[in-house]
Amino acid sequence: MTSVRTATSNVLLGPLSLDLYRDGTVLPGGGALNMAWHWRTLGVPFHFLTRIGSDYREIALGFLDRHGIGYSAASVVGEGASATIEIEILPDGQPHMDRFEDGVWADYRSTPGEEALIAQPGRLHVVLVEGAIAELRRLHGAGALADREVSADFLGFRHYTVERFADTMAAVDVAFIGWPGDREDPSLDGLRDVVHDLGRLLVVTLGSRGVQVFDGRSGGSDRWFDVNPVPVEGTTVGCGDAFIAWFLAEYWHTDDLAAAVERGKLGGAMATHWRHPLPNGAYRSDGDG
Numbered sequence: 429m430t431s432v433r434t435a436t437s438n439v440l441l442g443p444l445s446l447d448l449y450r451d452g453t454v455l456p457g458g459g460a461l462n463m464a465w466h467w468r469t470l471g472v473p474f475h476f477l478t479r480i481g482s483d484y485r486e487i488a489l490g491f492l493d494r495h496g497i498g499y500s501a502a503s504v505v506g507e508g509a510s511a512t513i514e515i516e517i518l519p520d521g522q523p524h525m526d527r528f529e530d531g532v533w534a535d536y537r538s539t540p541g542e543e544a545l546i547a548q549p550g551r552l553h554v555v556l557v558e559g560a561i562a563e564l565r566r567l568h569g570a571g572a573l574a575d576r577e578v579s580a581d582f583l584g585f586r587h588y589t590v591e592r593f594a595d596t597m598a599a600v601d602v603a604f605i606g607w608p609g610d611r612e613d614p615s616l617d618g619l620r621d622v623v624h625d626l627g628r629l630l631v632v633t634l635g636s637r638g639v640q641v642f643d644g645r646s647g648g649s650d651r652w653f654d655v656n657p658v659p660v661e662g663t664t665v666g667c668g669d670a671f672i673a674w675f676l677a678e679y680w681h682t683d684d685l686a687a688a689v690e691r692g693k694l695g696g697a698m699a700t701h702w703r704h705p706l707p708n709g710a711y712r713s714d715g716d717g
Contacts (some may be wrong), residue, residue, distance in 0.1 A: 437476035440464055440548055441563075442555030443533045444492075445511035445703070446484050450634035454484070455704060456491040458511065459581055459669045461557040462705045464497050466695065475499070477542050480534045481510035490713070495554075502527075505540045506532035509653075511557070515665070517703065523665040533559035543567070549575040553676065555602075556582050563598060568599035577601050581672055584608045592620035597622055603630045604675075606668040611637065620650065631669055631689070632695070635664070638671055641690055653689045658697045666705025671696035 442460025444608035449455070476499045480488045485505050492499055493581035511531040517525045539547065546552060546567060554564050564580070567573050577630050581604040582588060586595075586608075597603060603623070608614070612635060623630040624644035631638040644652050674695030679688035699705070 437548075437551065438472065438548035439477055439519055439552045440467070440474050441477045441546075441552060442456075442534075443511045443530075443557050444476075444478040444480050444488050445513055445528075445531075445533075446487070448512050448514050450514065450516040453540065454487065454568070456484075456488050457513070457705055458555070459583065461491070462666050462669035463553070463555070463673040464492075465495060465710055466495055466670055467677065468495050470626050470674070470677045472673075472677050472678060475545065477538065478504060478546070479506060479536055481505040484510045500539075500545075501541060503542060505521050508532045508534075515575050517663060522660075525665070528557075529677070530557065530559060533557055535559060536658075538563060538567070543570075543572055546576065547574075549571045550577075551579070551598060551680065552576045553579045553672075554581070556580055556587065556596070558587060561587065564596065564599055568678050573599060575636060579676060581668075583668075584585055590622065592687075594622045594626075596629055597626055600610075601628060602676075602679075605630070605632045606641075607632045607634050611619050611640065616640070629685075631672040631675065631692075633668060635667075639693070641685065641689065643685070651686075652685075652692070655693055658700055660700045662700060662702040662704075664700060666702065667696040668698040669705065 444457045444461045445458035447455045447457035476497055500507045504596050510530040511533045513528045513591030554560050578600050579602045582605045584606050620642040623642045627644050630642040635657050638655050639653040671692040678691035
């Protein structure tokens with residue numbers, strides 16, 4: 429397993445989007461940004477490759493700079509609008525998320541400098557919005573991932589079919605899906621077959637119901653992990669990002685799958701205490717509390 433010792437040995441690729449709340453609040457967000465914050469607090473060294481539009485650059489870059497999250501300053505601001513998503517917190521405390529706009533991520537492409545960084549030995553984690561899906565496929569075809577262990581967040585699988593999943597998994601070693609359906613959904617059988625055929629690892633989170641792991645690697649076995657439900661004091665938005673960030677931090681360090689799932693569950697449960705994806709202090713300039 430590749431050592432995790434320098435910031436450039438781990439690369440996080442994905443959209444830094446803006447969360448537009450119906451009450452007028454605008455916060456930096458997106459799965460990649462949420463993971464970046466968790467990794468920074470966990471002490472995981474990494475470099476964040478992302479793109480924002482000029483419309484919200486102060487909000488986005490201010491967040492990254494305050495938290496000491498490394499990014500490529502020369503290329504982080506793209507031509508066009510930032511990616512955005514509208515969020516409404518419902519009376520029961522749960523989020524309703526709608527109208528994701530890709531913005532500069534609609535046609536994302538790494539710069540030559542970014543691609544050279546990705547081509548170095550280490551690990552790459554990708555949050556798979558459409559622009560990132562196309563770029564991952566291009567990088568894989570160009571041979572830029574030959575020395576990278578690749579993990580990917582397939583989000584809620586809304587961009588995918590089993591067939592498209594198989595195509596993307598040709599470039600991915602470890603996959604995560606926040607499954608929106610039931611454990612008995614026959615589509616999961618198809619996903620299991622894909623990862624076993626390719627010799628890959630798939631972690632499917634089903635919220636408070638549990639975690640299903642399909643392990644197609646040599647000597648691996650499929651496993652189910654129960655979850656002890658916790659009271660949701662805030663919302664569940666951001667729980668999946670926290671799970672993946674904490675899972676990978678443990679997995680990269682120990683190569684212990686069961687320990688990584690337990691750490692992921694701990695991170696996901698922690699995020700249920702917050703009304704936004706991250707604690708309020710993460711968004712303030714007066715501290716990280």
